[in-house]
Amino acid sequence: xxxxxxxxxxxAPLPNELIGSYLNRLADANxxxxxxxxxxxxxxxxxxxxxxxxxxxxxxSIERLAALTGRNSPALIHALPxxxxxxxxxxxxxxxxxLTPTAWKTKVxxxxxxxxxxxxLAVQRTYPHQRICLQHQRWLGGRQLPISPRFHELIxxxxxxxxxxxxxxxxxxxxxxxxxxRTMTSRWFSNNNGPLELQRTWDDRLQMLNPDTESDxxxxxxxxxxxxYPETVVLTTLLSKPHNPVHHDFLAEVIRxxxxxxxxxxxxxxxxxxxxxxxxxxxxxxxxxxxxxxxSTA
Ligand SMILES: [Zn+2]
Numbered sequence: 001x002x003x004x005x006x007x008x009x010x011x012a013p014l015p016n017e018l019i020g021s022y023l024n025r026l027a028d029a030n031x032x033x034x035x036x037x038x039x040x041x042x043x044x045x046x047x048x049x050x051x052x053x054x055x056x057x058x059x060x061s062i063e064r065l066a067a068l069t070g071r072n073s074p075a076l077i078h079a080l081p082x083x084x085x086x087x088x089x090x091x092x093x094x095x096x097x098x099l100t101p102t103a104w105k106t107k108v109x110x111x112x113x114x115x116x117x118x119x120x121l122a123v124q125r126t127y128p129h130q131r132i133c134l135q136h137q138r139w140l141g142g143r144q145l146p147i148s149p150r151f152h153e154l155i156x157x158x159x160x161x162x163x164x165x166x167x168x169x170x171x172x173x174x175x176x177x178x179x180x181x182r183t184m185t186s187r188w189f190s191n192n193n194g195p196l197e198l199q200r201t202w203d204d205r206l207q208m209l210n211p212d213t214e215s216d217x218x219x220x221x222x223x224x225x226x227x228x229y230p231e232t233v234v235l236t237t238l239l240s241k242p243h244n245p246v247h248h249d250f251l252a253e254v255i256r257x258x259x260x261x262x263x264x265x266x267x268x269x270x271x272x273x274x275x276x277x278x279x280x281x282x283x284x285x286x287x288x289x290x291x292x293x294x295x296s297t298a
Contacts (some may be wrong), residue, residue, distance in 0.1 A: 003067040004040040010069040013079040014108055014122050020051040021123040022080060026069070028120050041065055050105060050123050052082045059087065081125055106140045109133035127171045128178040131225070132158040142222030150208060157230035164237055174240060180275040181235035185228035190218050193271040195260045202227045234258065239275075250274065 009029040013022045024047065027034040038046055041064050043056035062083055066073045077083045106126040112133060113122055131141050137155060139145045147154050161178075165171050188194025189202055205227045206217055217223050225232075234257055238250065251268050254260075260268075 004064055005067070006070045007068050010071070011118075012069075012071070013076065014113070014116065014118065014124060015079055016081055016124040016126070017079065017108075018050065018052040018105060018123045018125065019054065019080055019082050020047040020049050021121070023047045024049040025118070025120055025122060037068075040068055049121065052105070052125065054082050054086055057083075057086055062087065106131060107144060109136055109138055109140055110144055111136040111138065127165075127175045128182070129158065129161045129165060129171070129175075131229075134158060134162075139226050141225055142220075145209075145226075148208075151205070153230050154226070157233040161233045161236070164233075164240060174236065177239045178232065178236045181232045181239055182225060182228070183275070184235055184272060185232045186221070186224050187273065188271070189224050189228055191271070193267075195255075195258065195264055195268060197260055198228075198231055198258065201231075231258070 007026060007030050009026075011022075011026055011029050023037050023041070024034050026032075027037045034047060041061050043054075043058075043061050045053075045056045047053075062073050062076060066076055069076070073087070077087050104125050105123055108118070108122040108124050112135065113119070126140075132139055132147070132154065134155065137147045139147055139154065165174050168174055185194070185198075188198065192199065206223070209223070209227065217227075235254065238253055238257060251272060252265060254268065255262055255265055
């Protein structure tokens with residue numbers, strides 16, 4: 001098969017961009033249907049904008065993409081993380097599900113993208129701490145929203161969140177812990193059974209964000225993530241600490257960290273499902289037991 005010719009508009013990929021996002025932007029910029037780009041790369045499959053799936057890709061697909069875009073293969077592999085796994089002779093094993101954060105994909109901040117001359121929709125791989133663009137003070141999950149000064153606690157939480165990642169060469173583990181924390185806060189929010197003080201805080205934030213909406217906020221995962229984000233970061237910090245199963249009670253520490261009424265501890269025990277890795281295997285239904293100190297960030 002002959003090498004494809006250089007496209008008239010050979011866009012560069014954005015850092016950590018999804019392969020589907022990049023190919024669709026190439027198609028848009030060159031006024032081609034995406035199926036034409038699919039055919040030129042010859043992977044035998046269609047690429048959706050929000051997918052990072054390399055089914056059908058081979059090293060020659062990377063070379064064909066390099067020819068189309070006038071870039072060398074190492075530069076493409078550096079920018080498009082999914083290609084790295086394909087190019088490595090001995091790819092790293094897939095991390096266990098417990099270490100795989102779910103927030104892998106986020107639309108690139110529209111203002112950051114515009115500063116690079118990108119005006120269409122671009123999607124990149126992200127970690128949970130990248131759900132906020134600190135430079136432009138924008139929440140990037142779902143529909144991107146500017147973070148107003150009265151919502152500055154989101155910015156402060158994000159700074160703490162990024163600080164938590166210092167010292168980690170790979171943000172995989174702290175990101176997985178953030179997922180566990182987010183599951184806890186979103187369950188409290190959705191079931192309306194979290195600590196009363198936090199429920200009030202979240203209701204206040206909801207009012208500030210979207211006072212006129214008639215839709216049910218409990219159906220909007222992005223809104224829930226945003227409203228509960230500062231508390232999720234606090235829980236992520238607590239989960240990151242090494243725990244002693246005898247002398248430590250995670251939920252008691254939650255009470256202290258949030259300054260909650262200590263009398264709310266029994267209700268918190270009743271209504272909180274701790275991550276499975278934290279439950280004592282002998283008493284899986286009892287949330288107060290602590291897993292052995294396996295969640296150290298060391
Ligand atoms: Zn930005």
